Amino acid sequence: ETGVTQTPRHLVMGMTNKKSLKCEQHLGHNAMYWYKQSAKKPLELMFVYNFKEQTENNSVPSRFSPECPNSSHLFLHLHTLQPEDSALYLCASSQEHSFYEQYFGPGTRLTVT
Amino acid sequence: GQQVMQIPQYQHVQEGEDFTTYCNSSTTLSNIQWYKQRPGGHPVFLIQLVKSGEVKKQKRLTFQFGEAKKNSSLHITATQTTDVGTYFCAGPGQYGNKLVFGAGTILRVKS
Numbered sequence: 694e695t696g697v698t699q700t701p702r703h704l705v706m707g708m709t710n711k712k713s714l715k716c717e718q719h720l721g722h723n724a725m726y727w728y729k730q731s732a733k734k735p736l737e738l739m740f741v742y743n744f745k746e747q748t749e750n751n752s753v754p755s756r757f758s759p760e761c762p763n764s765s766h767l768f769l770h771l772h773t774l775q776p777e778d779s780a781l782y783l784c785a786s787s788q789e790h791s792f793y794e795q796y797f798g799p800g801t802r803l804t805v806t
Numbered sequence: 807g808q809q810v811m812q813i814p815q816y817q818h819v820q821e822g823e824d825f826t827t828y829c830n831s832s833t834t835l836s837n838i839q840w841y842k843q844r845p846g847g848h849p850v851f852l853i854q855l856v857k858s859g860e861v862k863k864q865k866r867l868t869f870q871f872g873e874a875k876k877n878s879s880l881h882i883t884a885t886q887t888t889d890v891g892t893y894f895c896a897g898p899g900q901y902g903n904k905l906v907f908g909a910g911t912i913l914r915v916k917s
Contacts, residue, residue: 724903736849741903794851795839795841797849
């Protein structure tokens with residue numbers, strides 16, 4: 694499946710680094726999402742964008758900063774992360790809002806050292 | 807806030823046995839969706855149920871949506887090793903701008 698792509702697939706960063714995760718969807722969808730998935734934990738919704746506007750910020754620490762320049766691209770800017778931020782970060786898209794199914798990207802496996 | 811709960815958290819079955827996971831919402835849902843995540847993979851959409859009491863089948867998988875539209879189930883008949891993974895249910899959030907996912911049921915199949 695190549696409908697939703699994410700780069701990089703793996704990332705190791707120190708706590709003082711700044712990095713960005715990129716997501717691109719080729720499905721013509723209008724809503725995009727960032728999720729965090731930690732080991733043995735449920736999917737945690739982080740941010741929702743609909744038609745490029747942020748419609749949900751699920752109490753995410755400010756060291757995570759999302760950016761949605763258009764309906765096809767979504768970024769997650771990372772700075773001064775903590776080791777507990779190590780997780781799989783998944784991007785997803787859907788036609789719009791919650792009635793429609795979501796298509797997930799392969800994820801970025803992030804390790805904070 | 808709205809909650810979607812799934813049970814069991816984990817199930818280990820012998821190949822050929824049946825498997826069922828249950829999903830319960832604290833609120834009435836306009837629809838419910840099911841996803842599967844293989845080990846090392848990402849969630850993949852399986853199906854959406856919309857109508858009260860709806861039943862849908864995909865080969866050995868049977869999905870049901872409760873009459874009150876607050877619960878759902880996924881039943882797998884005669885499990886195979888390819889069925890391993892985590893099965894999530896999800897329903898629309900209160901304001902319709904997101905999906906609320908259950909914690910998932912991890913299925914392991916012994917061959």
